[in-house]
Amino acid sequence: MVVLNKIYTRTGDGGQTALGDGARVAKYDLRVESYGTVDETNATVGLARLHAEGETDARLAAIQNDLFDLGADLCRPGMEKDAEAEYPPLRMADAQVERLEREIDAMNEALSPLRSFVLPGGSALAAHLHLCRTVSRRAERLVVHLAADDDVNPAAVRYLNRLSDWFFVASRAANDDGARDVLWVPGANR
Template sequence: MGNRLSKIYTRTGDRGETGLADGRRVPKDHPRVEAIGELDSLNSQLGLLLAELAEARERWPSLQELFEALSPCQHRLFDLGGELAMPDYHALATEEVERLERLIDKWNAELGPLKDFILPGGSRLIAQAHLCRSLARTAERRCQSLNALEPLRPVGLAYINRLSDLLFVTARLIARRQGLPEVLWQAASKPHA
């Protein structure tokens, strides 16, 4: 990747188009740009989660493991965005998907089975992990929409799917390691007829 930003604004997007790395110009609401944008949103929120984990690990040292496991995900999300911006560029490997699967299995074993639906909350960290999870699902939907028009590499689609699963398990594990109960969903009372 030889292109570096030397100028932040170019004025080339003022008419609602943007350039892809392969030279194509597409509308800013093109499914490819939408997918890239959702990956960027997720990456930004993941950065916030990592910053908050870094601060919290002083009080809860067991959160260090989560910080170390999630840190590479920011780089892989950027790789996936690069693949979307440059269709001939391949950065993600199946080993990355397998790494996430191993983490999910390991952390899920620590948590035990889920008996109820849980809601985002309990602490700022837990809620932030759930926010990242929901953004990962949005990014996944955008990638699938693009895939229906222009087929994507299966490894990227698998990665974003596993990442959302990992973030769900992360939220649960943060609660456990902070010693907080998960916020369980309480169904509404049945309306009286």
């Protein structure tokens, strides 16, 4: 259980922050930027949930929890040291990726194939889910960049890749199963 009695610590006033293993790094470090953008994604999901109900809201709540798991995973470098850690670090699991895939497949069954690219919009929920999609894509780019030079859980990368797909398919479902999708018309305003 996490207990936060004091919110400010002043330890970051010099432009550094602590990673999950205690190491101090610059606040602009790529690892910090990566899990910070995951946190930003989570905030956009919170906005989307203001427009969601029922099963969609429950799925978004699960995604928010997953995103905290993902942040915890990313803030802890050195997967090779996990076995010797006093407390086992929280890592993303393939089961979380597989759940997203099952949900994508279930939502996609009701959708007709696309004949054009979709513009963000339609319903309020769909527009917010598109925002979630674009922010999660940015998080994915940062995590992939981090993984090129540092130790990153492969399940974390897979999760972010599926998550943006989940948001896209969910946005179409939120637009009356695609009937209210706003389609791109190439060159329409020339």
